[in-house]
């Protein structure tokens with residue numbers, strides 16, 4: 001007789017190398033192919049899974065208990081696309097906190113996210129770290145019946161993130177204004193109405209390549225009035241709003257795949273308009289590309305809320321939130337572009353600035369959603385750079 005606690009193995013993780021891990025499926029049903037990465041954050045699973053930068057990826061959480069505090073409407077970082085699903089050590093339980101809007105598994109279903117729990121995530125993480133982020137399929141079927149060979153074939157057929165322009169897929173369909181944590185986006189999330197522009201605020205045009213909401217909130221907190229433009233915005237469209245600063249957001253996919261539209265716009269602004277420019281993550285990589293540097297695919301990337309980064313100008317070490325699988329190759333930074341931050345895990349580039357200009361960017365996530373607040377000062381630095 002089966003153990004009374006035994007649960008059917010209704011989930012699978014199939015890797016392109018042919019291995020198949022079995023677990024307990026939860027959330028949405030189906031089978032999705034993507035790149036499998038691991039995230040070491042101990043909190044913030046809902047922010048992670050709704051961060052548009054995770055489009056095309058499946059997240060293995062190294063922290064074993066995921067979903068225990070349920071899900072709620074405030075913690076969503078994006079309105080539409082995000083990760084494909086997640087892998088957990090323990091099968092999520094019912095929420096244990098009073099403010100949850102609902103069970104994690106129900107929220108996963110509603111978002112179309114597939115979960116597989118009861119997996120040896122330690123083994124999976126070692127595998128990803130050793131061989132690089134694999135192409136994989138995450139699958140959930142209530143009857144526990146799978147064609148495992150077909151899942152492996154589906155993982156092998158995944159084209160990968162190199163060369164994939166996903167920022168265009170997740171960007172806002174049209175321009176919108178954001179203020180005080182609210183936004184106006186017809187058919188969107190439907191949060192609070194945007195407040196009218198306030199006198200005395202610095203005007204920022206933020207390009208949405210898959211922007212996390214908490215970045216926009218932090219910009220408002222730092223004293224900005226934020227106007228968001230879709231990914232394909234031209235320099236003329238940016239200038240038409242007469243901003244004091246241009247913000248380049250985070251986002252999914254390969255930065256080099258955006259070369260046709262992002263780099264030319266950024267270059268034109270830097271060359272012709274004397275405003276401050278600040279980029280985060282994909283925005284950092286795009287700024288690097290616009291300045292003439294190259295980006296490279298990392299082995300397994302940086303995904304977590306506990307990464308040490310050194311500010312090379314102050315010598316201070318910040319513990320930061322990270323989520324990237326590509327990086328700017330610091331060796332390719334041209335003269336006049338200075339490396340400002342490095343990862344103390346692997347020495348990879350984490351920041352740059354243009355000498356003598358109010359133009360800078362970081363690879364990590366100062367908005368800390370989830371994560372530590374050590375890098376919040378960068379939002380004030382952006383506002384100061386507006387003169």
Ligand SMILES: NC(=O)CC[C@H](N)C(=O)O
Nearest residue numbers: 250251281282324325326
């Ligand atoms: N969070 C991000 O902006 C990620 C940037 C890019 N997609 C990468 O994986 O490196």
